[in-house]
Amino acid sequence: METVSILGVGWLGLPLAKRLISDGYQVKGSVTTAEKMELLQQAAIWPYQLIASPENLWVNDASFFNADVLIISIPPRRIPDIESIFPRQIGYLINELEKTDLKKVIFISSTSVYPDEGQQAVETDTLSPQKASGRALVEAENLFRQNSQFKTTIIRFGGLIGADRNPARFLARRKTAVDGRKPVNLIHQDDCIAIIREIIRQNIWGETFNACCPEHPTRREFYLRASLLSGIPAPDFEDGNEAFKIVNSQKLVRYLDYEFKFPSPLDYLNRTTI
Template identity: 55%
Template structure:
């Protein structure tokens, strides 16, 4: 769904590694950007970047909020991931329900929710947005519940972005598996995306006013886990990880064709190998 509403103010919930890069891009594009963090000591970094900074925490209800002005916005972008805990499904859905109530309370009309390809189970082949979702991991189950909580509301428009594994800059993949031996799953494809593409995709959604959609977002090419992480280690001058010769196992190959077609999107990095 598209509309012609002009957005001026953007609030980023969880303005961390991705949120800070996104905020700087949006500021350069003329938006007023507000960012939230959970810790008082992180506020100064946001301010130094020109981001209006707020302390905010959902535990799972909204307990910490330095200023309601954070919710005076045209669009809220949730970069709030599910945290590891025993009751992750319940707690995270309660967090997102609390966020939803704030969106309704302040009359915010647009939401972008940063989800993950963790919502997909490992299958033998390609996964698309219309696949029936039956993840095994608790984090995937928690994200599905969160997505549905937002998508089902008729009072605001939500677009969901299911990002693959995030790489780029201070997240150099050469360090991820270096030195490790007898690793499994070397033949499965990786589903990764660079920070620059994440920022560009979100910017395009805002620019083109594309709402009510669910998008996969991964590099179009999917090298094997072995090829990618060995090359990344070599590029970082680190010992290469060593993989066992596995039999073919279940895997997922995340397809981003819908996003490419809907946004007329051209990836900055077509392959994760190009990021190394």
């Protein structure tokens, strides 16, 4: 039985772990508090506690890293100096991985590594993110890419929707008008899980993939529909000239022969009650 360790069992990691268990994998999972470990046990996940601080990385049992595949699902936090703190934390993690026989890693990144320059964003683009969290992810990606002891596949997910995330809340607190013409770059949780499973199943390592719905409705189309379904007041929209990008996931579709469960974010709204 192959073992998969998931560093960061949260909104994405928990349903992913449950699906991998149903696929026949033994799954280990890490959380940051001892209280959450019981929740993992109840889901048949081997529980571990792992804390990454700016100074070091602590894990209650180093056997967490003894796995066939490690999935890293810990986005950079919105805190001061995250641009230097997050790559340092990833460096601590890589130091631990180099002590093991681990050969396969999946690093969950984000399409925030791309600037908004009116372009079709593809994996070979020069990266110049506008936010500190995006710059932190670029540095982390490079650390994994440069390591020759294991092969890392990097997945740059778009904005995450599905499960208990009500997209109508994403813009509900905006006090200024929103550019309604800007296209959205989103992906459903079910597609995230399916893509990770396919990468493991097909043994595709050392690659970088964008992962985003192939269709990109405008903010006005998507968020007005989400607001109508949920009863949450929609933000004010205007036809502005805000910079944008359209994330292209054709490499993923081609390499994995992947068919999106939700080709458009509107498919999610049309199939669910939020």
